[in-house]
Amino acid sequence: MTSATSAPVxxxxxxxxxxxxxxxxxxxxxxxVLEILGKxxxxxxxxxPDFVGGLVHYRGEVLTAISLRRLLGMEPTPSPGDVLxxxxxxxxxxxxxxxxxxxxxxxAAEHEPxxxxxxxxxxxxxxxxxxxxxxxxxxxxxxxxxxxxxxTSLADAGKGSLAGAGE
Amino acid sequence: xxxxxxxxxxxxQEGLDRMEQGLTELESRPCDAExxxxxxxxxxxxxxxxxxxxxxxxxxxxxxxxxxxxMLRDGRIAADAEVVSGLLALLxxxxxxxxxxxxxxxxxxxGLEDRVMIARLEALQRGGPASGPAAKAAAxxxxxxxxxxxxxxxDRPAVRAAAKSRPRRPRSAPRIAPLRNQCGAGExxxxxxxxxxxxxxxxxxxxxxxxxxxSARSPRPEAQAEMPGAASPGAAAxxxxxxxxxxxxxxxxxxIMNLVGELVLTRNQILQATGADAQFAPLGRRLDxxxxxxxxxxxxxxxxxxxxxxxxxxxLVRDLSHSLGKPVRLELEGQETELDKSLLEAIRDxxxxxxxxxxxxxxxxxxxxxxxxxxxxxxxxxxxxxxxxHVIVEVQDDGAGMNTERxxxxxxxxGLVPAARAAQMSEREVLQLxxxxxFSTADAVTSVSGRGVGMDVxxxxxxxxxGKVEIDSHPGRGTTLRLRIPLTLAIIPALIVRVRGQKFAxxxxxxxxxxxxxxxxxxxxxxxxxNAALYRLRGRLLPLLFLDRVxxxxxxxxxxxxxxxLxxxxxxxxxxxxxxxxxxxxxxxxxGAVLREIGxxxxxxxxxxxxxxxxxxxxxxxxxxxxxxxxxxxxxxMDRAAxxxxxxxxxxxxxSGQAAVPLETxxxxxxxxxxxxxxxxxxxxxxxNEELLxxxxxxxxxxxxxxxxxxxxxxxxSRQVGLVVTRVLDIAPGGALREAGSSAPSAGVAxxxxxxxxxxxxxxxxxxGSGDNxxxxxAEAQR
Numbered sequence: 001m002t003s004a005t006s007a008p009v010x011x012x013x014x015x016x017x018x019x020x021x022x023x024x025x026x027x028x029x030x031x032x033v034l035e036i037l038g039k040x041x042x043x044x045x046x047x048x049p050d051f052v053g054g055l056v057h058y059r060g061e062v063l064t065a066i067s068l069r070r071l072l073g074m075e076p077t078p079s080p081g082d083v084l085x086x087x088x089x090x091x092x093x094x095x096x097x098x099x100x101x102x103x104x105x106x107x108a109a110e111h112e113p114x115x116x117x118x119x120x121x122x123x124x125x126x127x128x129x130x131x132x133x134x135x136x137x138x139x140x141x142x143x144x145x146x147x148x149x150x151x152t153s154l155a156d157a158g159k160g161s162l163a164g165a166g167e
Numbered sequence: 168x169x170x171x172x173x174x175x176x177x178x179x180q181e182g183l184d185r186m187e188q189g190l191t192e193l194e195s196r197p198c199d200a201e202x203x204x205x206x207x208x209x210x211x212x213x214x215x216x217x218x219x220x221x222x223x224x225x226x227x228x229x230x231x232x233x234x235x236x237x238m239l240r241d242g243r244i245a246a247d248a249e250v251v252s253g254l255l256a257l258l259x260x261x262x263x264x265x266x267x268x269x270x271x272x273x274x275x276x277x278g279l280e281d282r283v284m285i286a287r288l289e290a291l292q293r294g295g296p297a298s299g300p301a302a303k304a305a306a307x308x309x310x311x312x313x314x315x316x317x318x319x320x321x322d323r324p325a326v327r328a329a330a331k332s333r334p335r336r337p338r339s340a341p342r343i344a345p346l347r348n349q350c351g352a353g354e355x356x357x358x359x360x361x362x363x364x365x366x367x368x369x370x371x372x373x374x375x376x377x378x379x380x381x382s383a384r385s386p387r388p389e390a391q392a393e394m395p396g397a398a399s400p401g402a403a404a405x406x407x408x409x410x411x412x413x414x415x416x417x418x419x420x421x422x423i424m425n426l427v428g429e430l431v432l433t434r435n436q437i438l439q440a441t442g443a444d445a446q447f448a449p450l451g452r453r454l455d456x457x458x459x460x461x462x463x464x465x466x467x468x469x470x471x472x473x474x475x476x477x478x479x480x481x482x483l484v485r486d487l488s489h490s491l492g493k494p495v496r497l498e499l500e501g502q503e504t505e506l507d508k509s510l511l512e513a514i515r516d517x518x519x520x521x522x523x524x525x526x527x528x529x530x531x532x533x534x535x536x537x538x539x540x541x542x543x544x545x546x547x548x549x550x551x552x553x554x555x556x557h558v559i560v561e562v563q564d565d566g567a568g569m570n571t572e573r574x575x576x577x578x579x580x581x582g583l584v585p586a587a588r589a590a591q592m593s594e595r596e597v598l599q600l601x602x603x604x605x606f607s608t609a610d611a612v613t614s615v616s617g618r619g620v621g622m623d624v625x626x627x628x629x630x631x632x633x634g635k636v637e638i639d640s641h642p643g644r645g646t647t648l649r650l651r652i653p654l655t656l657a658i659i660p661a662l663i664v665r666v667r668g669q670k671f672a673x674x675x676x677x678x679x680x681x682x683x684x685x686x687x688x689x690x691x692x693x694x695x696x697x698n699a700a701l702y703r704l705r706g707r708l709l710p711l712l713f714l715d716r717v718x719x720x721x722x723x724x725x726x727x728x729x730x731x732x733l734x735x736x737x738x739x740x741x742x743x744x745x746x747x748x749x750x751x752x753x754x755x756x757x758x759g760a761v762l763r764e765i766g767x768x769x770x771x772x773x774x775x776x777x778x779x780x781x782x783x784x785x786x787x788x789x790x791x792x793x794x795x796x797x798x799x800x801x802x803x804x805m806d807r808a809a810x811x812x813x814x815x816x817x818x819x820x821x822x823s824g825q826a827a828v829p830l831e832t833x834x835x836x837x838x839x840x841x842x843x844x845x846x847x848x849x850x851x852x853x854x855x856n857e858e859l860l861x862x863x864x865x866x867x868x869x870x871x872x873x874x875x876x877x878x879x880x881x882x883x884x885s886r887q888v889g890l891v892v893t894r895v896l897d898i899a900p901g902g903a904l905r906e907a908g909s910s911a912p913s914a915g916v917a918x919x920x921x922x923x924x925x926x927x928x929x930x931x932x933x934x935x936g937s938g939d940n941x942x943x944x945x946a947e948a949q950r
Contacts (some may be wrong), residue, residue, distance in 0.1 A: 043779040044669065046718035047765045054778050055762075055771055060425030062771040062779060064759035090760060147761040 010151050012108065016130070018101035018137065026097070027104065027130065027137040028084065034092055035054070036100050037083040051150055053096040056083050064147045065094030071125065071150070086142040101161055106130040106137065123154055175216050176269055177414075182209040182480055183258055183265070190254050191481030195496070197246035205237040206254075213261065224281055225264050231285040235292050244292065255482070260284055328457075355927045403648065417508065420469055427462045428754055432777050434458045438859070445826075452847035455859045460713065466507075470654075473551045473560065474502030476515050480522055480549060486528045494533055494544040495526050501551035506558050510652055512559065513632045517625040519560040521648045522547060524621075529566035529646050539643065558654060563647040569640040570796040571597045579604060596640050602626040603737060633659055633676050661753045661772070663780060664731065664744040667720045667774045670780040672753055672772055673731055673742070677785045681729040681747055689725060702730060702741050711741045712792050717767070736786035742785070750834065757781060766791065819892040821881060826892075834880040834887055836895060841876050844891075853878060853889055862889040882925045 016027035017036070035058070042054040042065060053067030065083055069076060082100040087091050111126045127141040143149070171790040186209040189202055196202060214229035217519075232254060238244050260281070267275040418545045432674050477499050484497040506514075530536075530545030537543050548563040571594050578584045578600045584592070600606055601622045625648075626636045633653045640646040653659060661672040662681075682704070684692060693711060694701045702713035711730065715722070723745070753772040762768060769784040816827035816861075837855070844862060851862035860880065879890040 041777070041779065043771075045762055045765075045768075045781065046669075046720060047767065048762055052761065055758075055781075057773055057777070057779060060428045060756075060773075062756040062773070064757065064762055092760065147759055150518070151761045151764075 013105045014108075016104055016106050016137065016139075017084070018104055019068075019082075019097040019140075020099050020101055021072070021097055022074060025101070025135060026068070027136050028086075028140045028142055030103055032086055032142045034085040034087055034105055037085065037094070038100075039080045040083055042060075042080070042096060049151060049154070051154065052093075052147070053081075054157050055149045056094045056096075058085055058092065058094065059094070065096050065131065066145055066147060067096045069096070069098075071145075072122075083106070086145070086147040088143070090146065090148055093145075095142075095145060104137070106132070111139070137143070172220060172268070172272075175220055176265055177211050178267055179216070180262075182212055183262055185209050187258055187482050188478045189257070190251055190258070194248065194251050194485070198242075200240070202710070203240040205330050207233065207240050210236055217893065222264070222274050224277070225261060228257060228261060228264075228281055228284060231288040232261075234471065235288045238292055245330055247324075249290050253287055257284060257288060262709070325377050353476075361830050376451050388537065415468070417469075420465065423465050424469075427458070427465050430458055431462065431772065431775070435775060435777065448845075449847055452852060452859055456847075456861070467505075469507050469509075470505035471508050471511055472503050472505050473511065473558070474499075476511055476518065477551070481517065483522060484526055484547060487523065491527065492532075493526070493530055496532055496544050496546050497522075498546065498548045499550075500548065503559055504551040504553060506551075506652060507654065510632055513628065514634075514650060514652060517628045517636075517650065518549075518560065518562065520547065520621055520625055521650075525562055525564040525566070525646070525648075529564035531567050535567075554651075559651045560650040560652060561647055562650075563645065565645040568642040568644055568646055569598060569638075570642070571640075574598065574600055578603070578606060595639075601638065602636065633674060635676065636655070659753060659755060660750060661782065662750050663748040663774065664714070664733065665746045665748055666714050666718065666744050667723065669720075669746075670748065670752070670774065670778060671714070672780045672782045673733070673752065673785065674782065675768070677733045677735045679732045679734050679739075682732065682741070683727070684730060684743075685727050686725045689728065700743075706739070709739065709741050710792075710794050711743055712788065712794070713743045715743075715745070717788055717792065733785045733789070735789050738786065738789035740789050740792075740794045742783075743786070753780070753782070760798070815898055817842065817879065817895060818878075818896040818899055819890070820894050820896055821890075821892050825896070826890075828879055828881060828890065830898060832881045837878045837880060837889075839873045839878060841874050844876065853890070854879065855887070855889070860887055860889045862891055 012136055015030040017030045017033055019026045019028070037056060037058065039106055042056055043053060044054045048054075049142050051066055051071045053065045053070065056065045057063075063085065068078075077098065079098075081096045081098050083094040083096050084100065084154050110130045110132060111128055112131055114123050114126055118126070125140075127139040127144070129139055130137040168265065168848070186206050187208070193199070193202055193206070208230045210229050214226055214233055217223075217225040217229065224859055235244075235250070235254065239246050239250065264274050267273065270700060293428065345364070367636050371540050422572065434451075434454050438455065439449075480499070481497050484495055487494040525547045526545070530547070533543040536545065545563045548561070550559075550561045550563070575589050575592070575597050578597075579586045583600065583603050583606055589597070598645040602625075603623060606623065622636075622638075626844040629636050629650050629652070635651040637649040639649065639652070640648065658677040662678055664673060665672050682702075692702065692709075694703065700713070701708045702711050703709075707843070714720075728743050728745055729747040730743050731747070732741050733739070751774060755770045756772055757763075757770055758768055767784055768781045768789045770782045771781055772780050774780055790809075817830050817833055818825065818827050820826075844851055846852070847859075853862050854861045857877075860878075862878065877892050877894060879891060879895070880887055
């Protein structure tokens with residue numbers, strides 16, 4: 001199994017994988033992505049925390065998949081999504097998004113930190129944005145999306161729904 | 168820590184395990200030359216390697232041990248209890264040092280204690296018998312003792328220097344002699360001994376005195392002489408196995424297991440995609456067979472003989488027996504029985520507990536035993552054997568047995584059973600009470616009934632791995648504790664159920680029976696007490712839990728449903744589901760921590776068709792819903808155990824005669840149209856539960872393709888096979904068959920109701936290899 005090597009952070013450009021969620025474009029450093037699963041079957045888990053999209057099957061293992069839509073408090077969509085697989089200290093996990101787009105090069109110069117006006121719960125999830133000529137790419141940090149971290153951080157945040165916090 | 172040291176630690180630990188086993192056996196067979204030689208080799212190997220790696224404490228200690236063992240081996244002193252105790256103490260010390268090396272990289276510092284230990288071993292050497300070659304023995308023993316003492320007392324750097332020089336020392340005889348002389352009297356003992364052992368016996372004779380002669384008598388000096396020092400000391404002890412076995416990391420095996428799982432899914436997809444293609448169909452089936460065999464082979468790779476766990480018990484019993492002052496003998500049986508490695512680890516503690524209990528509380532004191540007309544020496548038997556897809560491990564003692572009246576009284580006293588109910592319980596039922604949590608915490612029980620300490624812990628541990636525990640006791644004749652362990656943890660039999668279209672798996676061990684309710688019956692048969700639903704099952708009220716409500720699923724319109732009657736850790740309840748699908752052997756996949764915390768799921772699995780299902784944890788569901796522990800829960804379980812399939816056979820009529828299939832191996836009996844049976848090469852196969860089932864039995868090629876045929880689906884180890892029969896006759900108790908049956912299980916033939924009946928034993932063949940064997944047996948049954 002290959003493990004994600006750390007991406008070159010400050011020097012020049014890095015490759016990111018773009019993801020679409022509704023109208024918003026997000027991006028994660030490609031080096032962090034173990035694999036992309038195209039529209040896999042996602043098994044719902046009754047009684048699971050709200051941010052859990054379900055289980056996905058990945059190379060003989062059953063992974064917990066985080067639903068980015070639920071995490072960001074967006075309406076669920078009936079169409080199946082793509083799943084990105086990330087490595088974490090607790091083993092791999094999945095992230096369900098509407099669809100995975102192309103791989104883009106972004107430069108450090110384009111990166112902006114989160115605006116200070118952003119809701120604190122969003123602050124915790126997002127890692128700034130890349131302002132591209134045509135549109136904004138919201139940066140995601142896979143480490144902040146690890147299931148056990150979300151479980152603790154969201155429990156600390158009073159289990160409040162994130163819905164609408166930043167719309 | 169470098170690889171060499173790590174390897175050394177592993178192999179030394181194994182060597183010490185072998186030594187421990189040997190030493191405890193030695194007490195019963197003190198003159199067994201082979202046994203002594205084996206123990207000697209273990210110590211010798213450690214000594215040789217430590218010198219190479221530079222561990223002076225280990226070297227000095229093992230050297231002293233080796234000297235003592237050398238004398239034992241040569242019959243110059245007898246292996247009495249004192250000698251064995253001394254060697255066991257040495258063993259513990261060596262283990263301690265190995266632990267220290269493992270944790271800190273160094274041997275630690277305890278020179279004085281080492282010297283005391285070495286002095287003890289020397290004293291034991293002097294205690295030899297004064298007959299026959301006594302004078303020589305005394306002289307040699309004395310000489311060696313001096314040598315050992317000097318070696319131990321020598322400054323550490325000096326010993327290490329000597330040790331370091333060893334690997335570079337030439338191995339041929341003529342050049343060793345001068346080296347010995349240079350080394351001086353102090354180190355001549357250990358080095359000469361060592362050097363001589365590295366030479367072939369014919370060379371040894373002229374070169375050195377006592378040490379050479381001693382090693383020449385060693386049964387396998389050549390094997391040791393060829394050893395390149397530390398590279399593979401384990402091989403010296405077991406030259407026969409060295410080339411045919413290999414150490415493999417468990418992680419790698421798990422990975423292979425996962426890949427095989429992937430392969431199974433890919434296979435299923437291929438079979439579906441190519442089903443219509445006449446060219447691909449045979450290839451697909453071939454792939455299917457190979458995949459099934461591969462899966463089984465990988466599972467077998469994870470198996471280890473239970474002897475690995477058993478080997479520690481002779482020592483345990485010996486120590487307990489000494490400290491309690493009761494003579495107790497431990498008999499082991501079936502050590503070669505294999506079990507999944509993780510399960511082996513899981514039964515270690517329950518077994519230790521059970522054996523401790525048996526010696527401590529089960530076996531009476533020698534005086535009491537003699538008064539009762541029993542041999543003064545108590546006997547504890549530890550037995551393992553295969554039984555279908557389980558391994559049975561029994562701990563049996565010939566002690567006083569359990570006092571059921573006291574258990575009954577205690578259970579009433581503890582409020583575990585109502586007095587009226589307790590009075591009705593059979594002896595057997597009463598015995599099972601000791602497994603109830605809360606029973607054994609009563610400290611008074613220990614002294615009163617003598618048993619039952621921590622039995623609920625034993626039971627919990629065994630049930631956690633899908634096993635079962637039974638207890639059987641006869642006053643004055645002893646107690647038997649029986650652990651029934653599934654062959655493998657990775658794959659468990661489960662019942663797949665559906666709720667709102669989603670599939671869940673219920674582990675089979677918890678399942679007692681299934682009840683179907685039609686939509687109308689739900690209104691009439693389910694009774695309500697406030698919010699609690701109850702179902703009247705054969706006159707008893709059973710709490711009902713609705714899985715959809717437990718999992719907070721949306722309600723649905725009234726429709727048919729099924730109740731799975733479960734017994735989870737003594738909690739008996741009915742779990743209402745929308746529908747029962749098929750039983751399936753599932754591969755357990757762990758869940759992430761966040762989902763594990765929900766508590767209701769024991770894992771997840773990927774079903775044969777690629778769908779995922781969550782594995783339910785019936786115990787947790789019952790507990791959180793407040794289902795109380797029922798003493799009643801124990802009863803049906805025991806009834807089942809009493810009549811469990813081992814003694815029952817399914818009698819069938821095959822094309823050529825009558826055959827009997829052990830009932831426990833029968834998964835289900837299917838009526839299918841003949842057209843569903845396909846031919847793959849020379850084999851008949853049936854698509855069953857999304858898998859291809861190899862079939863045996865005659866099927867008429869001609870005739871109506873829609874005519875119904877009966878297929879008995881049997882479990883064959885981890886896979887299933889089918890037997891085509893013309894009709895199912897009856898269920899017969901095994902007694903009649905067994906008496907007439909031959910002892911060879913695969914070719915068993917018995918007379919039943921005046922007809923020759925073949926006994927088909929698919930599960931026994933699982934141990935021997937692939938399903939082919941099973942088919943062969945079937946084929947024989949047909950002839």
